[in-house]
Structure formats: structure tokens, C-alpha cells
Amino acid sequence: MSERRTGAIYRAFRGWAPRTALLVLGLMFAAALFAPILAPADPNVLGADMVTDKSLPPSRAHLLGTDPSSRDVASRLLYGARVSLTVGLAAMFVAVAIGSVWGAAAGFGGGLTDSVLMRAVDTLMAMPRVLLLLVLRATLGPPSALGIVLVLGCTGWGPMSRMVRAQVRELRHREFVLAARALGVSEWRILTRHILPAVVPLILVEATLAFAAVIPLEAGLAFLDLGIQKPLASWGNIILDGADRPVAAWWLVLFPGLAIVATVLSANTLGDRLRAAVDPRESSR
Amino acid sequence: MRRFLIVRAAQAMIVVALVVTLSFVLVHAAPNDPFGLSFDDPNITEQVRARERAKFGYDRPLGEQYIRWIGAIVRGDLGVSHSNGRPVAEVLKQVLPNTALLMGAALFVGLVGGVAVGTWQAARAGTVGDRISSAVTMITLSVPEFLLALAAIGLLSVRWHLFPVTGMVDVAMHDTMSFGGRVVDTLRHLVLPASTLALVVIAAVSRYQRTAVIAVLPDDFIRTARATGASERRVLWRHAFPNSLAPLCAIVGLLLPALFGGAVFVEKIFGWPGMGTTMVNAVLGRDYPMVLAGVICSGVLVAVGSAVADMLAMVIDPRLERLS
Numbered sequence: 001m002s003e004r005r006t007g008a009i010y011r012a013f014r015g016w017a018p019r020t021a022l023l024v025l026g027l028m029f030a031a032a033l034f035a036p037i038l039a040p041a042d043p044n045v046l047g048a049d050m051v052t053d054k055s056l057p058p059s060r061a062h063l064l065g066t067d068p069s070s071r072d073v074a075s076r077l078l079y080g081a082r083v084s085l086t087v088g089l090a091a092m093f094v095a096v097a098i099g100s101v102w103g104a105a106a107g108f109g110g111g112l113t114d115s116v117l118m119r120a121v122d123t124l125m126a127m128p129r130v131l132l133l134l135v136l137r138a139t140l141g142p143p144s145a146l147g148i149v150l151v152l153g154c155t156g157w158g159p160m161s162r163m164v165r166a167q168v169r170e171l172r173h174r175e176f177v178l179a180a181r182a183l184g185v186s187e188w189r190i191l192t193r194h195i196l197p198a199v200v201p202l203i204l205v206e207a208t209l210a211f212a213a214v215i216p217l218e219a220g221l222a223f224l225d226l227g228i229q230k231p232l233a234s235w236g237n238i239i240l241d242g243a244d245r246p247v248a249a250w251w252l253v254l255f256p257g258l259a260i261v262a263t264v265l266s267a268n269t270l271g272d273r274l275r276a277a278v279d280p281r282e283s284s285r
Numbered sequence: 286m287r288r289f290l291i292v293r294a295a296q297a298m299i300v301v302a303l304v305v306t307l308s309f310v311l312v313h314a315a316p317n318d319p320f321g322l323s324f325d326d327p328n329i330t331e332q333v334r335a336r337e338r339a340k341f342g343y344d345r346p347l348g349e350q351y352i353r354w355i356g357a358i359v360r361g362d363l364g365v366s367h368s369n370g371r372p373v374a375e376v377l378k379q380v381l382p383n384t385a386l387l388m389g390a391a392l393f394v395g396l397v398g399g400v401a402v403g404t405w406q407a408a409r410a411g412t413v414g415d416r417i418s419s420a421v422t423m424i425t426l427s428v429p430e431f432l433l434a435l436a437a438i439g440l441l442s443v444r445w446h447l448f449p450v451t452g453m454v455d456v457a458m459h460d461t462m463s464f465g466g467r468v469v470d471t472l473r474h475l476v477l478p479a480s481t482l483a484l485v486v487i488a489a490v491s492r493y494q495r496t497a498v499i500a501v502l503p504d505d506f507i508r509t510a511r512a513t514g515a516s517e518r519r520v521l522w523r524h525a526f527p528n529s530l531a532p533l534c535a536i537v538g539l540l541l542p543a544l545f546g547g548a549v550f551v552e553k554i555f556g557w558p559g560m561g562t563t564m565v566n567a568v569l570g571r572d573y574p575m576v577l578a579g580v581i582c583s584g585v586l587v588a589v590g591s592a593v594a595d596m597l598a599m600v601i602d603p604r605l606e607r608l609s
Contacts, residue, residue, distance in 0.1 A: 122296070123303040126587045130546030131564060131580055135311055138568040138576060216429035220550060223431050224565060239435070243554070246439030253439070257432045265427035272423075 012270075012277035021266035028263050032081035039075035044231045055241070055249050065251035067241045077255055080233035085263070087149055087218050087228070092211040094153020099160025099210075100203055106161065107168030108191050118165065125158040133217065137226045148227055152214050160206045167202050171195050201278040205271055212267035219260050235260050286603065290596055297592035304584030305358070309351055312573050358581070364574035368567070373578045376563065381582065383453060384559035388548055390479040392537075395486020400526075400533065402487060403494025408521050410499055419495070425488035431550040434481045438554060441477060448477045451556035478555040482547050486540065493536045497529035504528075531602035538591030545583050 013019060031038060040063070058065045064073040106117035124132075136151045137143060171177060172195065180190050221227030222236025223243065230237055235256040242252025343350070357364065363373035402422070406415045425433075442450040449455065453474050454467070462470060501507065502525055510524045545560075552561035560579055567575035 119296075119299060119303065122300050123307060125542065126300050126304055126584050126591070127308075127580060128542040128545035128549075128583050128587065130549045131583055132311075134549070134564060134568045135308065135576055135580060138571060139312055212427070220429055220431055223550075224553065226568070239432070243435060245443075246435045247443045250439070253432070253435055257428075257435075260432065261424070261428050264429075265424055268423060268427050 012273040017269055018273045021269040024262050024266040025270070028081060028259070028266075029085060031078055032085050035075075035078040035082055039072075039078045041072035041075045043071060043075040043079040043233050055252065058251055064255050065249075067238065067252060073238065073251060073255060076233040076238055077235070077259060080235045080238055080256065081259065083145070083228055083232060083234040084215065084218055084236070084260075087145060087152070087234070088211055088214045090149040091152035091156065091214045091218070092207055094149060095156040095160055095210045095214075096203060096207050098154065099157030099206070100164050100199070102157065103161035103164030104168050104191065104196065104199070107165035108172060108187075108195070110169070110172075114165070118162075121158050121161050124155070129155050129217070130220070133221060134224075134226070137221065143221075143227060143229060145228060145232075148218065148221065152217055156210055156214060156217075160203070160210060163202055163206050164199055167199050168195055171198055201274075205275045205278055208267055208271035208274060212264050212271060215260060215264050215267070219256075286599065289599060293592050293595055297588045300588045301585050304588065305355070305581055306351075308577055308580040308584070309354060312577060313347055313350065363578045366567075366572055366575045368570040368572040368575070373574050376575065377560075377578060377582065380559050380563050383557060384548060384552070384561065386475065387479055387482070387552070387557060387559060388544055390475060391482035391486055391548075392540075392544065394479065394483040396490060396533075396537070398483065398487040399490025400494050403491035404498050404521065404526055404529070406491065406495045407498035407502065407525075408517070410495070415495075419492075422488040422491050425484060426492075429550075430481065430485060430547040431554060433484060434478070434551050434554040437477050437481050449474050453556075453558055478551045478557055481551050481555075482544065485547055486544065489540060489543075490533070490536060494529060494533060497532045498525050501525050501528045528602075531598040534594045534598035534601065538594035541587045541590045542583075545587065 013022070055068045056062065056066045056070070062072050062074065064077065067073055067076065102117060102121070106114045106121075109117070132155045133151055136155070140147055140151070168191075177190055177194055180194050185194070218227060218234065219236030219239065222234045223240050225237075225240060227236055228234040238256040239253050242249040246253045345353075354364075361374070363377070365371070366373050366376055369376075402418065406418055409415050438450060441447045453471060455470050455474075458470070498521075506528075507520060507524055510520045515524070548559065549561035549564060551557065552559045553565055556562070560582065563575065564579040566572075567579065
């Protein structure tokens with residue numbers, strides 16, 4: 001079983017696309033980790049003149065230009081990567097935790113438990129996620145990083161729970177589970193030792209895709225000024241500074257935009273490849 | 286078939302009831318209320334806050350508030366907006382058609398475009414054209430809507446002056462125009478925001494459509510069609526394509542919430558006077574009746590939309606009944 005699975009994971013990384021994606025994600029996380037070493041300037045130091053707009057296009061002194069408070073965009077981008085990627089990862093873990101427990105409970109419980117739990121998921125997924133985020137942000141008071149992680153995580157576990165439920169339901173009636181039950185293994189042990197390990201690859205796939213979904217939402221919230229608050233940099237709130245003149249101050253939109261797209265595209269590519277490798281039903285590619 | 290329709294309609298109603306209840310709980314479980322500390326005007330004394338709370342019923346027990354609120358909603362009374370004093374229903378009547386126009390146009394263009402692109406790709410799966418266009422759809426799906434909207438507005442409106450920058454009509458000239466002129470004016474304003482949303486729908490739909498068509502291509506009836514001498518084009522569009530429509534309906538149901546979310550950003554950036562803009566402002570101003578009405582509207586729209594999509598899928602492909 002494990003040999004076949006490592007084979008499947010290996011297959012997912014064949015070709016240049018998934019390898020490039022892995023490389024890009026690696027570089028992003030490395031940039032975030034080593035931001036204090038890499039950043040050419042202090043990301044939060046304000047210019048001397050606070051009144052006039054100091055956003056300047058890229059120059060030799062500031063490779064990616066400066067923002068309206070004459071802060072170095074390259075440095076803010078690097079420090080923003082720390083915030084955006086950490087928030088993305090943390091929210092992903094929240095979604096994975098809730099979604100897999102919920103889905104496993106529904107799939108293994110079956111019957112009424114299953115109906116009740118899955119109607120709740122239907123409800124969650126019937127509400128547009130952006131609206132849920134807006135409502136939660138309105139009622140929960142001033143935004144903190146932790147609050148944003150929880151809000152993003154608690155609205156994003158629907159797809160995860162559906163996938164885990166479907167997989168657990170399918171596995172519940174397989175021979176190896178029947179065999180374990182015939183041997184007198186407890187239900188709890190069947191779930192945790194026999195079924196859940198087989199669901200792990202699927203959870204990995206969904207986690208990758210959940211991460212890809214959270215990054216633009218975090219940026220979007222920051223863009224609506226409902227996310228990470230300045231002076232703390234995030235990719236979204238750098239764009240916010242240039243949003244009212246995307247042409248005149250293009251460097252405030254383009255560079256953080258590229259960082260977001262590169263990260264999301266890489267995560268989506270990896271998720272796609274892993275799903276194709278893990279899920280035998282998707283053998284069409 | 287009839288049994289399925291009834292069950293599906295009942296499910297949609299349960300989801301709507303849960304959406305209504307959940308949104309009420311979300312809004313009222315929070316430690317703050319519209320007249321709390323966030324309303325930080327030093328001239329407003331605690332007495333005024335208490336009076337306003339009493340006026341809108343925020344001082345009653347939560348259960349009583351909920352029952353009163355449900356009763357009012359059932360009668361069609363959505364309350365009065367805190368921020369501008371107008372009835373919420375009146376505001377909705379004004380902004381909902383605008384959002385419907387935007388989302389409807391995006392959905393229509395997106396579905397037609399997505400189906401065309403996906404079917405085209407499936408017919409030549411693995412070729413250079415398929416690979417390049419698949420990569421393009423993947424990239425499109427990885428760009429957040431607000432970035433797409435900023436790029437569109439920046440390049441096409443600000444830089445090249447091809448389209449108006451903001452709003453739904455030309456505020457200065459619209460009222461002086463003839464009927465035809467007004468329609469053209471609105472369409473000119475509609476093109477960019479609707480295309481931005483449609484682009485995302487095309488990318489999402491084409492990926493599903495490609496898989497769906499590839500899934501039916503090895504089937505026996507396709508071989509039969511080829512054996513009768515039907516041209517490849519006819520096999521693709523008259524035989525394979527209709528059989529990929531049922532899964533497509535299910536996809537539309539799944540797409541609706543995401544489309545609504547995208548519309549929030551697109552409306553905000555293009556200054557489109559719809560639900561999204563209204564919701565963002567209501568959230569910033571803690572206008573609870575407005576926020577609740579918006580969530581209910583979108584919840585109902587999505588629940589009804591996906592129920593209708595599932596029913597359509599069933600009508601198109603009755604075999605699905607045995608699976609459900």
C-alpha cells in the first residue's frame with residue numbers, strides 16, 4: 001500500500017510544471033523566512049515628509065519603488081510574504097482540522113448523524129464565502145491576525161469535509177475494514193487506525209487547494225481594508241495603496257499581484273497533480 | 286422523478302431556513318451591537334444608546350428578537366436600514382436588479398464561452414492547443430477577481446479610454462439620453478465588470494466541461510455515431526455535447542456562491558451600485574438589518590439556484606435518479 005502511494009506521489013511530480021510549482025512555493029517561503037536578511041530597508045520606516053505622496057516608481061535605490069508613505073515596496077513585499085503565507089497556512093490548518101473531523105464523523109457515523117452534519121455543510125456552502133467573511137469581520141470587532149485566520153479557516157472547511165466524508169463512506173465497507181471488525185477491533189480503532197490513514201493523501205490534496213483558495217481571500221479582505229491592518233504589511237494591503245490609480249502607481253499593484261498569482265498558481269498546480277495521482281477516478285489526464 | 290423534485294425542494298427550504306437562522310446567530314452572538322462602542326461619537330450619551338437599542342428591540346432577550354424577526358421576514362418586512370433610515374426592502378429593490386444584470390450577463394457569457402472552450406479542448410485533448418488553453422484557464426483561476434478587475438480598469442479604461450471607468454451609467458448625461466441611448470450607455474458600463482466576472486466563469490466551466498466531454502467520448506454511442514458516418518464535428522456537438530450537459534448543471538449550482546463573492550469585489554472596484562457594494566458599506570457601518578437581508582438574499586438565491594440546477598440535470602439525464 002505505502003509503496004504504491006509513494007509511487008503515486010512520485011508520479012505527481014513528473015514533468016516541469018509541478019517541479020516549477022514546488023520551486024516557486026519553496027522560494028516564496030524562503031523569502032518569507034529570510035525577509036530580515038533579504039530586505040533592503042525597514043518595511044515600516046516612514047518617509048520624512050508625510051503630507052505629500054511619496055510613491056515613486058522603481059529605481060536603483062528602490063528596486064520595486066516606494067509606497068505613498070515612501071516605504072520600500074520590495075521590503076514590504078518580503079515582510080508581507082511572512083504575514084500572507086503564515087495567515088494562509090494557519091487558516092488552512094484550521095480548515096483541515098474542522099473539515100476532516102466533520103467529514104469523518106459524517107461518513108463513519110452514517111444515518112441521521114450524516115444527514116444533520118451534511119445539511120450543515122450545505123448551509124455553509126450555500127452562503128457565499130466572501131459574504132460570510134464580511135459578516136464575521138463586521139461582528140467580531142477590530143481585525144487581528146488571529147481573528148482573520150479563524151474567520152478564513154472556519155469558512156473554508158466545506159469542500160474538505162465533503163471529500164473526506166465520501167472517501168470514508170467508500171472505505172467503510174471495504175474488505176479490510178470488515179476483516180478488522182471480524183477480528184473484534186473497536187470502531188474507534190477502525191476509524192483512526194484503518195480508515196483515516198487511507199484518507200491522508202486525499203486530505204493532503206484538499207489542504208493544498210484550500211491554501212490556494214485562502215491566499216486570494218486574505219488579500220481580498222486586506223484590499224477591502226477589512227484584513228491585516230497597516231502598518232503591518234500584507235500582499236493585499238500593499239495593493240490597496242495603489243488601487244485608486246492602478247496605472248499611475250502600477251508597481252504597487254503589479255508586484256504584490258505577481259506574488260499572489262505565482263503562489264496560488266503553484267499551489268493549484270500541485271493540488272491538481274496530487275489529486276490526479278491520488279484519486280484513481282481522475283485518470284483522464 | 287416527482288419524489289426527487291419534492292425531496293430536493295424540501296432540502297433547499299431547509300438550507301434557506303438554516304441560512305436565515307445562522308446569519309441571525311452570527312450577527313447577534315457577537316459582543317457588539319450597532320449602538321455599541323464602535324459608534325464612537327462622544328456626543329452620544331449612554332441614554333441615547335439605550336433609547337436607540339430599545340427602539341430597534343436590541344434590549345430584548347435574543348429568543349424574542351429572533352421570533353419577532355422571523356415573523357417580520359415571513360410578512361416580507363426586512364426592517365429599516367440603520368445607516369440611511371430607508372426600509373431595507375426598498376434598498377434591495379433598487380440594488381438587486383443591478384446585481385442580477387451583472388451576474389446574469391457574466392453567467393450567460395461565462396457558460397456559453399466555458400462550454401465552447403471546454404468542448405473544443407476535449408476534442409483535441411493532449412494537443413498543443415489544448416495544453417496552452419488549459420494552462421491559460423489555470424492561470425486565470427489563480428488570479429483573484431480584484432486583480433483582474435484592477436488590470437481591466439487600469440489598461441482598458443484609464444490607459445486606453447475604451448470603456449467608462451466607474452458606475453453603471455453616465456451620471457451627467459444619462460437622463461438626457463433617448464431610450465436607445467440609455468441602453469447603449471448601460472451596456473458600455475456593463476462590458477468591463479461583466480467580462481471580468483465572465484472570464485473567471487469561462488475558466489472554471491471549461492475545466493469541468495473538458496473533463497465531462499472526455500468522459501463520454503469513449504462511450505459506445507459515440508462509436509455508433511462514428512460508424513454511421515457522422516462527421517467529427519457532428520459527433521462532438523450533436524452526440525457528445527448533449528451528454529455532458531447534466532454534469533454542467535451541477536457545476537452551475539456550485540459556481541453561484543463563488544460568483545456572488547466575485548461580484549462583491551467587481552462591484553466595489555467598478556463602482557457598480559449593486560448588492561456587493563451595499564453589503565460592504567453595510568458591514569463597515571454595522572447596519573445589521575441590511576447585512577442580514579443581504580446574506581438572506583444571497584443564501585436564498587444560491588439555495589434555489591442549485592436546487593433548480595440539480596432538477597434540470599435530472600430532467601436532462603433521468604438516469605441520475607437511480608444514483609441519488
